[in-house]
Amino acid sequence: MKYIILALKGAAIGIANAIPGVSGGTIAVIMKIYDELLGAITPNIKKLIKNLTFLVPVGIGMLIGIILAAKVLGFLFDTYNVPTQLFFVGVVIGSMPLIYRECTKESKLSPVNIIPFLIGAGIMIGMLFVKPESGGSVSDGLTLFSGIMFFFAAFLAAVAMIIPGISGALVMKVLGAYDTAIAAVNDINIPVLLIFAAGAVVGLFAAAGIISALLKKFRRGTYCFIAGLILGSVPSIFPSGFKFDVQGIVGIVMLVIGLAVPMLGELPSKKKKTENAEEKIN
DSSP: OHHHHHHHHHHHHHHHHTSTTOOHHHHHHHTTOHHHHHHHOOSOHHHHHHTHHHHHHHHHHHHHHHHHHHHHHHHHHHHSHHHHHHHHHHHHHHTHHHHHHHHTSSSOOOGGGHHHHHHHHHHHHHHTTOOOOTTOSGGGOOOHHHHHHHHHHHHHHHHHHTSTTOOHHHHHHHTTOHHHHHHHHHHTOHHHHHHHHHHHHHHHHHHHHHHHHHHHHSHHHHHHHHHHHHHHTHHHHSOTTOOSSHHHHHHHHHHHHHHHHHHHHTHHHHHHHHHHHHHHHO
């Protein structure tokens, strides 16, 4: 029963990780396995083997959750592309107040904090002018450029995944690899899935040891950089085929709904904090 519960918690985290704007790290906190998950991911082989009884059921659950979510999202992107894209534009913009709150959690922003923000935004705007080499689409076969980009996107998404409040899927969306990942899951594209898996595993192990240190020492700078990445991504994910037709009007409605998703996603954690505060008082 213990392992089934861990798998169900992993499935909830996996579903969250597949939805841009929803933080798998936040779900892990709500499920009360975040600290154990972060501590279990270690390059120490002996400790890693010891933690397999925890990591395996959680990992299997996450995989099932991602596959289930990918099936639904793949259909939405194929059938209702403009409304779906605009929904995620709303999610991106709606996440900014949450990121700003993290930036100012310890103290107010100073002028120097604009530097990491501009760097992050500059990277995303610069990527608008970077075109993959010819034949870079997955349908035509993997290229060195696309393979490196998928690995890098999965690496950053895995890093983001373990930061509560930051969406790994949103990072994938920002970097333009999200649609490819969803399609690879639906089509069981083994070469692409292996690249994403390798990037995710390396990202998890690389991030687990240093992410807490970065947030402790450079919290504002780290979140300001993330804010720049997220805000700078809006032009790249805005649907190019947008028109004021039926799908366009529905898309505007979905954009408004998307704006509310990050804030609604914070309600469970806020409720948990309130309950904990009340328990301490009592």
